[in-house]
Amino acid sequence: MSSAALETFLARLYTDSAALARFDADPAGEARRAGLSVQECDALVRSDTIGLRMAAVGFGRKRAQHREHRKPLHHRLLDRLFRR
C-alpha cells in the first residue's frame, strides 16, 4: 500500500487547493478516480484530514518563500519598498 500513484495523489493534495477541497468533500470518490487501490482508498478515507490541510498550507508557504528567494535582489527590494 505504497505506490507511485498514491504519492502523486498526496503531492496533488499538497499543491492544489481545488484538489484538496474535492478530496475533503468526497475522499473515497477522489481516491478512486485517481486510480488508487481499494486499500489505499480506504486508508485515505480514514486519514488525518486536519493534518493534510495544515501540511498543504505549510507547503504553500514554503513554495512562496522559494519563489521570493529566487527573485533578483533588486526585485525583492522594490517589492519591499512598494509592499508588493
Added chain:
Amino acid sequence: MNRGDRVGIGWRAPLAASIYSHLDRIDLIELVADDHFRASRRQLRALRTLAGQVPMTLHGVTAGLASISPPEERRLARMARLVEAVQPVSWSEHLAFVRAGGIEIGHLAAPPRTEAGVEAASRNIRRAAMIVGAMPAMENIATLVDPPASTLDEARWVSGILEESGAPLLLDLHNLYANAVNFGTEPAVLLLRMPLHRVTTVHLSGGHWIPEPGSSGRQRLLDDHVHDVPPEVFALLTALAARAPQPLDVILERDGAFPAFPCLLAQLDAARAALAAGRRQAMQLREVA
C-alpha cells in the same frame, strides 16, 4: 563531553561573518548543498578553502530519497560534483519525498510508512551513495500530518530503512519532539525506539504552536527553524548522549529571525552542557553496573 563530540551551526549567509569570526567556539559547520549546486569553480574553491578551516558537512534538501520512485540522477550528480569539489567530512539528506508524478511539493513531505516504502527508500539511498561516492546520513523529518496509508510507525520505518541501506542516522531532535507531541507519543519514548546506535549527527532547532483548523482549540507544533531550541529538546540531547556512546556531531539550525549572535553561541554552549550531562549519566550507569 567526551573527546569526539562536536558542536556547530548551519552556515547561512546572514550569519557568515559572525560564524567566521567565532570559529574558536564552533567545531563544525553545515552547508545546505542545494544552494551551491550551480556554484562556479571560483566559488567551489572558496568552499573548499572554508572546509579546510573548519570541518564541513553538506546537507541536501531536494533529492527525495524516501520516495517510492527512484531519485533524479541529475540531482545526485550535482551532489557528487559538490562533494568532490568541497571534500566535506560527510553529507546528508532527508527521509522524505519532495515530488511525485511531475508535481514539486516545494518542501519535505512524509511518505506513507510501509514495507514497500522501506525497500524503495533503501534502494534509493544505496543508489545515492554509489553516485556520490559516500553514504549519506539520513534525517528524520517533521510532519504536520500523520502520513496517510502508513502501516509502520515512525521508529520502525526509520529503523527498517537504515538497517536495509546501511545509512547512518541524522537525528533531528526537534523533528522527533514535534512528531511525538503532535501525534500523542511521549518524546523520550520515541527517542528510545529510534536506532540510536546509528546516530552520527544531531540537529537542534525550534518551532512554534499553530492552531488546527476548525473549532477544536487544539494546536500542533510546527518545526520552523526560526525560534530558539526549547529546553525539552536539550533534555532529549542529554538522553541521547547517555545512551549513544559514539561521538556525535550536533548542529544548530537557524533559518531566519536571527537573534544577536551571542544568543546562538549560548545555544551551542547549552548543547555542549546537555551532551556533557548525558555523558556523565552514562558514566554513572556504567559505574553502578
